[in-house]
Amino acid sequence: MNLKNSRLLVVAAHPDDDILGCGGTLSLAKSLKSKIKILYLSEGVSARFGIGNEESKESLRARKIRKQECINSLKVLGVKNYVFEERYSTKFDTYPLYDLIQSIEREIKLFKPTIIFTHNPSEVNIDHRLTY
Numbered sequence: 810m811n812l813k814n815s816r817l818l819v820v821a822a823h824p825d826d827d828i829l830g831c832g833g834t835l836s837l838a839k840s841l842k843s844k845i846k847i848l849y850l851s852e853g854v855s856a857r858f859g860i861g862n863e864e865s866k867e868s869l870r871a872r873k874i875r876k877q878e879c880i881n882s883l884k885v886l887g888v889k890n891y892v893f894e895e896r897y898s899t900k901f902d903t904y905p906l907y908d909l910i911q912s913i914e915r916e917i918k919l920f921k922p923t924i925i926f927t928h929n930p931s932e933v934n935i936d937h938r939l940t941y
Contacts, residue, residue: 810924812838817845818922820913822936823853823898824879828886831926835886845888846920850912850940851896852876863897892916901939909939 817838821827827835827847835845854871855863862868876893883891894912896904917925928937 812843812924813841815841815843815924816920816922817843818916818920818925819845819847820916820925820927820940821847821849822901822928822934822940823851824849824875824893825853826928826937827926828879828882830928832882832886834926835888839887844890845886846890846916846922847883847888847892848912848916849879849891849893850909851894851898851901851936853898855897856899890920899934899936901936906939 812834815838817835819827819831819835821830827849838845852872852875854875855868857871858865858868879893880891883889896908901909928941930938930941932938932941
């Protein structure tokens with residue numbers, strides 16, 4: 810895999826999956842003049858607040874904090890191209906699969922990546938498996 814001057818698209822289920830999964834590679838790719846775009850398919854924290862509490866004040870506050878922390882980490886990496894989608898965390902199996910596919914295909918069409926990073930198919934987390 811040649812990272813030099815490549816176009817990397819990271820398809821992450823949640824904000825933080827990109828950094829935890831391939832942050833070092835993204836840092837190296839950035840130093841090699843690669844263009845990077847990250848697609849976050851969900852907000853990443855609503856599951857912590859229980860079924861039916863996804864829109865509670867606490868959940869909404871946690872989502873806002875998670876998003877800002879993610880943006881801060883992207884600034885450290887020098888990544889300016891990203892998309893946040895707002896699906897609920899650990900509920901990807903409740904959305905039509907076509908919904909996820911459309912989001913990913915849209916970013917592929919717009920960004921035209923040469924390399925795509927995403928989750929491993931043997932993940933335990935349902936969102937990670939369906940993102941793969």
